[in-house]
Amino acid sequence: MLETIVLVCHVPEFVSFARNALRAHNPGLRVVHAATRAALLDLPPALLAGARLVGLTTGVVVPAELLARAGCGAYNFHPGPPEFPGWDSIRFALYEGARDFGATAHAMTAQVDAGAIVGVRRCRVRENPTYADYQSEMVKALLALIAELAPALASAQGPQPIGVAWGLPVRRRADAAALCAIPPDIGPAELARRIAAFGSGEIALRPTVTIHGARFVYAQDELFERR
Numbered sequence: 001m002l003e004t005i006v007l008v009c010h011v012p013e014f015v016s017f018a019r020n021a022l023r024a025h026n027p028g029l030r031v032v033h034a035a036t037r038a039a040l041l042d043l044p045p046a047l048l049a050g051a052r053l054v055g056l057t058t059g060v061v062v063p064a065e066l067l068a069r070a071g072c073g074a075y076n077f078h079p080g081p082p083e084f085p086g087w088d089s090i091r092f093a094l095y096e097g098a099r100d101f102g103a104t105a106h107a108m109t110a111q112v113d114a115g116a117i118v119g120v121r122r123c124r125v126r127e128n129p130t131y132a133d134y135q136s137e138m139v140k141a142l143l144a145l146i147a148e149l150a151p152a153l154a155s156a157q158g159p160q161p162i163g164v165a166w167g168l169p170v171r172r173r174a175d176a177a178a179l180c181a182i183p184p185d186i187g188p189a190e191l192a193r194r195i196a197a198f199g200s201g202e203i204a205l206r207p208t209v210t211i212h213g214a215r216f217v218y219a220q221d222e223l224f225e226r227r
Contacts, residue, residue, distance in 0.1 A: 002072045002156045003050035004030040008040060014056045018146050026154035036060065045069060053108065054153060057142065064110035073158050074108035076115070077145060079138050081122060082164055085113035086171035088201075090134040095179065095197035101125055101134055103142040105149055105159065106166075113170055118152075118159035121145040131200055173205070182209040 005022055009015050019031045032047070034040040037060045043051075053062060053074035067074050080089025081102040093101055102122035107115035121141035125133050152159040169175075180198050182191065194207050199218050207218040 001050060002026075002029070002052060002154075002158075004032055004047055004052070005153065006032045006034055006040070006043065006048075006051050006053045006070075007056060008034050008053060008058045008060055008062065009056035010035045010059075011057065014142070014146075017143055018054065018056060018150070021147050021150035022154045025151045029154055040066065052153065052158065055108065056146070061112060062108055067108055067110065072156070075118065075149075075153065075159060076106055076108050076113075077142060078104040078106065078113055079142060080104065082117060082120060083167035084171065085166050086169075087173045087176065089171070090131055090138065091176060091197050091201060092171045093134055094129070094131060095193055097193075099125055099127070099129075101137055101141070103138055103145050105145055107161075113166060116161035117164045117166065118161055119145050119149050120162070120164055121148070176201075176205050180205055180207045182207050184209065184211070 007015050007018055009018075015033050022029055022031060032043070032051075034043065040060060040062065048066070048069040049071045051070055052072035053067070053070045055062070055074070055076035057077060057079040062074065078085070078089070080093065081100065082104050084093055084098070090101075100122060101124075102120060104117055105119035106113070106117045109115040121144050123137040123141045125137050149159050176198060179194055182194065191207075195218060198205060198207055203217060203219070209216050
């Protein structure tokens with residue numbers, strides 16, 4: 001019997017929206033928030049036995065043993081469409097020039113972004129989009145998808161697969177790092193693509209070039225040496 005929903009998320013606005021949507025369909029439902037892996041691992045086994053885990057654009061990878069303890073299953077809302085499974089979908093959508101984006105809900109499995117898809121909301125981004133454009137449209141799609149699936153998530157049965165398959169490949173952080181290693185002979189068009197996609201990300205994953213042993217990192221249209 002479903003007694004508790006555990007929201008795994010670090011964005012307070014998403015947590016508040018999901019909590020209200022779930023309780024609107026099941027007022028007696030207990031909603032617990034776990035922002036980090038440590039908080040998730042601290043949850044008592046008795047609570048998990050009657051709980052359903054729901055990840056909201058979380059970077060927390062839920063361990064397989066914890067998934068097995070969730071008596072009412074586990075679902076995740078991925079910040080990207082099925083065509084972009086894996087790490088930071090927006091960066092790879094920018095790199096590939098995708099005009100279609102969105103959000104995907106799926107059953108959680110031990111393998112990241114591999115569980116059966118239970119819901120998809122798509123959106124269209126403007127021509128020559130920025131990271132902020134993708135993010136804005138993704139949030140709209142995400143909130144609409146949460147609202148759409150809230151009745152099923154708040155019920156004992158839970159959302160059901162819709163027969164949509166994940167695309168390939170699953171993007172990894174290592175794939176981004178490989179694209180950020182700029183070869184000296186790169187063409188101007190490819191360099192522009194990589195800067196557009198990764199030039200505004202964290203310093204550890206920005207385009208870099210190594211010349212005579214010195215490594216230079218791209219930042220705001222300037223190159224500086226990172227020591």
